[in-house]
Amino acid sequence: MSFLELNKVTKIYPNGTKAVHETSMNVENGEFxxxxxxxxxxxxxxxxxxxxxxxxxxxxxxxxxILINKVDPSERDxxxxxxxxxxxxxxxxxNNLAYGLKNRGISKEDIEKKVNEAAKLLQxxxxxxxxxSMLSGGQRxxxxxxxxxxxxxxxxLFDEPLSNLDAKLRIQMRLEIKxxxxxxxxxxxxxxxxxxxxxTLADRxxxxxxxxxxxxxxxxxxxxxPKSMFVAGFxxxxxxxxxxxxxxxxxxxxxxxxxxxxxxxxxxPVILGIRPEHMSQTDKGLINLSVDLVEQLGSDNLIYGEIKxxxxxxxxxxxxxxxxxxxxLSLNINDNNYYVFDKSNGNRVN
Amino acid sequence: MKIKLSQILAHxxxxxxVLLMVIPIWLSFxxxxxxxxxxxxxxxxxxxxxxxxxxxxxxxxxKGGWSEEVTAAKMFINSFIMALGIATLKVIISAMxxxxxxxxxxxxxxxxxxxxxxxxxxxxxxxxxxxxxxxxDLGLTNSYTGLVLPLVASATxxxxxxxxxxxxxxxxxxxxxxxxANSWRFFIDFLVPLSKTMIAAMFIxxxxxxxxxxxxxxxxxxxxxxxxxxxxxxxxxxxxxxxxALPRTAERFAYIILSMIPPVLVVVFLQKWxxxxxxxxxx
Numbered sequence: 001m002s003f004l005e006l007n008k009v010t011k012i013y014p015n016g017t018k019a020v021h022e023t024s025m026n027v028e029n030g031e032f033x034x035x036x037x038x039x040x041x042x043x044x045x046x047x048x049x050x051x052x053x054x055x056x057x058x059x060x061x062x063x064x065x066i067l068i069n070k071v072d073p074s075e076r077d078x079x080x081x082x083x084x085x086x087x088x089x090x091x092x093x094x095n096n097l098a099y100g101l102k103n104r105g106i107s108k109e110d111i112e113k114k115v116n117e118a119a120k121l122l123q124x125x126x127x128x129x130x131x132x133s134m135l136s137g138g139q140r141x142x143x144x145x146x147x148x149x150x151x152x153x154x155x156x157l158f159d160e161p162l163s164n165l166d167a168k169l170r171i172q173m174r175l176e177i178k179x180x181x182x183x184x185x186x187x188x189x190x191x192x193x194x195x196x197x198x199x200t201l202a203d204r205x206x207x208x209x210x211x212x213x214x215x216x217x218x219x220x221x222x223x224x225x226p227k228s229m230f231v232a233g234f235x236x237x238x239x240x241x242x243x244x245x246x247x248x249x250x251x252x253x254x255x256x257x258x259x260x261x262x263x264x265x266x267x268x269p270v271i272l273g274i275r276p277e278h279m280s281q282t283d284k285g286l287i288n289l290s291v292d293l294v295e296q297l298g299s300d301n302l303i304y305g306e307i308k309x310x311x312x313x314x315x316x317x318x319x320x321x322x323x324x325x326x327x328x329l330s331l332n333i334n335d336n337n338y339y340v341f342d343k344s345n346g347n348r349v350n
Numbered sequence: 351m352k353i354k355l356s357q358i359l360a361h362x363x364x365x366x367x368v369l370l371m372v373i374p375i376w377l378s379f380x381x382x383x384x385x386x387x388x389x390x391x392x393x394x395x396x397x398x399x400x401x402x403x404x405x406x407x408x409x410x411x412x413k414g415g416w417s418e419e420v421t422a423a424k425m426f427i428n429s430f431i432m433a434l435g436i437a438t439l440k441v442i443i444s445a446m447x448x449x450x451x452x453x454x455x456x457x458x459x460x461x462x463x464x465x466x467x468x469x470x471x472x473x474x475x476x477x478x479x480x481x482x483x484x485x486x487d488l489g490l491t492n493s494y495t496g497l498v499l500p501l502v503a504s505a506t507x508x509x510x511x512x513x514x515x516x517x518x519x520x521x522x523x524x525x526x527x528x529x530x531a532n533s534w535r536f537f538i539d540f541l542v543p544l545s546k547t548m549i550a551a552m553f554i555x556x557x558x559x560x561x562x563x564x565x566x567x568x569x570x571x572x573x574x575x576x577x578x579x580x581x582x583x584x585x586x587x588x589x590x591x592x593x594x595a596l597p598r599t600a601e602r603f604a605y606i607i608l609s610m611i612p613p614v615l616v617v618v619f620l621q622k623w624x625x626x627x628x629x630x631x632x633x
Contacts, residue, residue: 053524074530086521090543099539103530147529 001065002026003187004050004155009059011045011211019045021211022059027189027204032181035191036198036234037208043191044159046208050189051080051157064154074103079148080157084164085140087132093119093143094128097150104151118150121180138169145177149184156181156188162197174200195235199223207231229346232273232339238302238314240339243272247340247349256308257286259333264340266349273339276302276316285330289313294323303329375610382406382603389599405604420574422582422605428497429561429579430612435498436560437553444507445549449537451508452515453523463512470505474566482569492573501560507552514548515541550623558613579609 004027011020019042027033035043048054050061052073061068068076079100088096097115106114119125122142132140141161148156158177162170178201181188192198198205199219207214207222207230215227219235226232232240245254247270252259254272279287287307295302296319303315303323315331323329340350377394384399410423450456451463474481481500490496518541526536542549567578577585583605617624 051524051528053527073524073527074532076528078528080525080528082521082525084519084521086519086525088522088526088540090540099526099531100529103535147525151529 001062003029003031003064004189005060005062006046006050007060007062009046009049009061010057011042011049011054012057019211020049023211023213024059025206025213025216027187029187030185031187032178032201032203033187033189034198034202034205035189035208036195036205037193038234039193041208042211043193043208045211047080047157047159047189047191050155051078052076053080077151077154078157079151079153079155080159081144081148081161083160085132085144085161087140087143087147089132092129092131093124093135093146096132096143097146100147100151114150114152118146121149121183122146137165138173141165141173145180149180149186153186156186158188158190160192161190162192163194170197177201196237199235205235207234209234226273226339227348229271229273229341229348232341232348236275238276238316240273240275241310241313243274243307243310243313244343245270245272252340255310256288259286259338262340262350264350266340266342269343270349271341271343271346273341274333275337276314278334278337279315279331280334281317281321281329282332283330285332287313287331287333289315289329289331291323291325291327291329294325305329375607378603379607382600382607384600386598386600389603390597401600405600406608409601409604409608420577422579422608424575425577425579425582426608426612428494428576429609431494432497432563432567432578433557433560433612435494436501436563437556439498439502440504440507440556440560441549441552443502444504444552445511445541445545446537448508448511448515449541451512453533453536463508466505466508468505469503474501474563478565478569481566485570492571492576494576496570497567497576497578498560501563501566504556507556510548510552511545514545518544547623547626550620554617554620554624557616561613583609 006023006025008022008024009020010018010022012018023046035046037043045054049056050063052068052071056069063076063078088099091099094115097118098111101111101114115128116125119128122145124139124142124146127135127139127143132143135143144161161177162173165173174197177190190197190201192201202219204217205219205222206216209230215222215231217225222231222235226235229242233242243254245252246268247262247264248267250260250262250264252262252270252272259272289303289305289307291303291305292312293304295304299319301317301319301321301323303317304312305315307313315329317323338350339348341347342349377396380396380398381389381394382405383402384395385401385405388399389395411421447466451459485491485496485500488496490499522540523536526540531539562580563578564580567576568581571577571581583602
């Protein structure tokens with residue numbers, strides 16, 4: 001039996017909106033699971049159902065062997081970090097951390113010990129007497145995490161906790177969350193719409209779209225082997241290039257080039273997906289790109305251009321390579337790293 | 351530092367405003383330190399006289415009323431009890447009803463809110479006979495309960511608390527829930543401390559409201575034991591001097607000055623919180 005089990009969990013709001021469709025998944029003890037998807041896809045709803053902040057319309061959730069559908073959030077022993085931190089503005093940091101413990105009837109000495117330990121772990125010991133309004137964004141974030149850690153819950157739930165931070169701090173906190181989770185070893189679920197965050201944090205990743213889990217797996221599995229066009233487009237930065245084409249007898253025709261021996265029996269209109277980093281320059285390549293724009297990132301260059309009818313086709317090459325606007329490039333796909341999707345439903349066919 | 355013309359003008363206007371407020375009070379105070387004969391002969395005084403202790407002592411301790419039993423000191427106590435009771439209960443009830451309206455999404459919460467709100471259109475003066483009937487049927491005339499109870503429901507305060515609670519983010523409630531707080535704890539540990547400046551402001555308003563009630567205590571009380579200060583202002587020091595004796599003007603000025611003290615004290619003590627609530631939002 002897994003630590004957290006979701007069995008055909010469904011959420012229908014009173015106004016009839018179906019936010020989550022029969023979702024089933026298992027999360028193992030100590031695992032870091034990330035829900036990623038565009039806004040409004042139901043990932044937060046799913047998280048809030050686990051927390052108990054939303055009722056479950058249908059299905060079951062088991063946590064640590066206990067059915068928690070009807071268990072009050074305060075008794076589920078879960079801790080949540082909110083997007084806007086939801087720190088208690090009228091309490092100082094110490095009391096913010098201690099509040100949940102006080103409600104559990106823990107003795108004063110134990111509370112003090114636990115709070116001090118958590119504060120030390122998160123390096124917020126010197127702010128314990130301050131009010132949240134006197135803290136910076138990063139410090140508030142730490143306090144919010146401290147509030148979760150100090151209770152030593154069965155599961156941590158993170159609801160887009162990094163989206164209010166600036167870019168630099170976000171990367172730093174991302175690293176710290178990961179380190180902390182490894183150190184504390186508590187099962188965690190992290191909701192985000194940022195695919196980089198998802199890739200870097202997750203042990204396993206659930207890509208959610210329209211209330212459905214499109215794909216569940218380790219980040220690298222999902223990157224290498226996306227099951228659908230949605231997943232392929234969502235994971236990976238810059239985004240995968242999509243070209244319209246036709247597959248017939250294992251031969252794919254698209255935008256002025258052909259690929260033979262496609263490993264698929266599918267016949268009909270398809271979408272060909274190629275990641276910008278899966279191509280390289282050769283003398284006589286498949287794809288002829290006329291360069292419109294070059295983005296120099298330092299380590300890499302992102303080249304945007306046109307191939308036949310497709311605009312803004314992206315190609316990624318090392319930053320040392322100097323490519324000028326207006327030049328023509330000839331590209332080959334490395335090691336048959338391309339993806340073919342059924343045009344009608346977006347499912348992978350190769 | 352150069353002072354701008356506009357600043358000087360602004361200060362002149364402000365000073366004039368202050369004088370407008372203060373001069374009548376000063377006149378009353380100064381007059382209350384003379385003896386009655388001087389005031390009757392020469393009109394109200396700007397300068398201080400020498401009768402301060404005598405006048406105030408007489409006001410506080412002389413027994414008045416028809417039965418010559420009630421003193422001004424007793425009336426002050428009555429007024430204070432009434433105002434304190436009204437303000438405290440009003441704040442508690444309003445805060446709790448606003449809490450129910452905002453956080454418990456029961457059926458008809460919105461119509462109920464508007465029903466409460468509509469009572470603003472029905473002040474005590476309009477419903478004074480039905481209210482009196484109820485209170486007298488309950489046998490509460492001539493009691494503190496009767497003085498306080500019919501006045502404790504407040505649409506205004508409920509409305510203000512409701513608007514304030516609505517600005518508190520939902521995450522705070524959710525976070526508190528996960529931290530094991532039940533609805534009662536959330537109210538006590540979160541809403542009350544977060545709205546303490548609001549509570550102070552409401553308390554001031556409601557205290558002054560309760561203190562300045564005139565019609566209700568007038569109708570409610572037949573026993574002089576429950577007379578309040580504002581009622582007394584009309585009645586005291588007039589009764590036994592018609593005809594022969596002089597009206598006791600000096601004492602009445604002293605009484606007016608004394609009657610102002612309790613609400614002023616409440617404002618002075620609570621204004622620190624009150625102003626804090628206006629200038630600094632804790633969020």
